[in-house]
Amino acid sequence: MQDIKELSLKALEDKLLSWGSPKYHARGIFNWIYQKGVNEFSRMSNLPVALRETLAGEFKVTSLHPADTQKSSDGTTKFLFELADKNLVEAVNIPMAKRLPAGKTPARASTITGCISSQVGCKFACSFCASGLKGFKRNLSVGEILDEVLYLKNNVSSGQFTHLVFMGTGEPLDNYDNVLKAIRIINSPDAFNIGARRITISTCGVIPGIKKLAQEDLQVELSISLHAAGDKLRSQLMPVNKKYPLAALIKCCQEYIARTNRQITFEYILIKGVNAEAAAAQDLARLLKDLRLAKVNLIPANSVAESKIFPPDSAQIDFFKRYLLKAGLNVTLRRERGQDINAACGQLRLKYEKSQN
Ligand code: SF4
Numbered sequence: 001m002q003d004i005k006e007l008s009l010k011a012l013e014d015k016l017l018s019w020g021s022p023k024y025h026a027r028g029i030f031n032w033i034y035q036k037g038v039n040e041f042s043r044m045s046n047l048p049v050a051l052r053e054t055l056a057g058e059f060k061v062t063s064l065h066p067a068d069t070q071k072s073s074d075g076t077t078k079f080l081f082e083l084a085d086k087n088l089v090e091a092v093n094i095p096m097a098k099r100l101p102a103g104k105t106p107a108r109a110s111t112i113t114g115c116i117s118s119q120v121g122c123k124f125a126c127s128f129c130a131s132g133l134k135g136f137k138r139n140l141s142v143g144e145i146l147d148e149v150l151y152l153k154n155n156v157s158s159g160q161f162t163h164l165v166f167m168g169t170g171e172p173l174d175n176y177d178n179v180l181k182a183i184r185i186i187n188s189p190d191a192f193n194i195g196a197r198r199i200t201i202s203t204c205g206v207i208p209g210i211k212k213l214a215q216e217d218l219q220v221e222l223s224i225s226l227h228a229a230g231d232k233l234r235s236q237l238m239p240v241n242k243k244y245p246l247a248a249l250i251k252c253c254q255e256y257i258a259r260t261n262r263q264i265t266f267e268y269i270l271i272k273g274v275n276a277e278a279a280a281a282q283d284l285a286r287l288l289k290d291l292r293l294a295k296v297n298l299i300p301a302n303s304v305a306e307s308k309i310f311p312p313d314s315a316q317i318d319f320f321k322r323y324l325l326k327a328g329l330n331v332t333l334r335r336e337r338g339q340d341i342n343a344a345c346g347q348l349r350l351k352y353e354k355s356q357n
Pocket of ligand 1: 123
């Protein structure tokens, strides 16, 4: 039986029309599922009883439940979900400390950013990422992606869940169709009603996906994991660079910005002894200098025991940031959240699987 969340609003309207029901009930069904969190057709009380029975005979409404949950002292909450086929994916609710009055802790922040996975495992094998360690298993379906969002949203107070990032396990542009279909539902006023500008797709630099995204009529944010400004080092850290090297990636970014007039954020994890030296800052400034609307987000590395990765000291981080600012780049510095709960992507899944063996 198909999960009804696989259907766009238009597809559901068409289905209702094919049954002889008015298509406006599709908006009602979206409202029950995505806004009220109801997953039994029998409880959708404003639908005709006959329609509820027909829906129940043709569709199911799935939902996710965490196999494990961890809450950080900074308010970050990470969930490990077991899917119907027993595969595991992670999603995180991150309290936003931004714009909080002095003295307020992130745990009391007014908004939450959800971070979700798009695949089970990942084929891109970035050296700093726990998700790549066990390889790729499969894409998440549209319904599974939406189930993550539903769970995260329903786990916080009403109205708190305002932003969403595809930064969990997997490469979203490698599951392009399902991710885009899910985003259109997340964006829909009849479903989650999260503005496109509050949804971020984070990619390791899959050029064909970036080109496709530039053609969409969606104003989502694009973030690219860069982490090195030279091909040799980037290929070591991120094997995807062998297929899509920096010159081609930057050219693609230029075209994306020209077409969309939207900013691209370049994520740069600062790793001690690897990419945090003064020369690396110079290379990065040079690489991005001609990119209009580029922002660099510096992230001191979160230690991954399996990969022997450590953050640089604060003086080095400070130098790196100041160098880029002086070079005229737009720079932010983000601390990894939930360091006490294995919040870097893939870490909770690895730990859970080890505990089950
Ligand atoms: S960082 Fe992203 S693209 Fe790289 S291995 Fe991890 S999940 Fe895959």
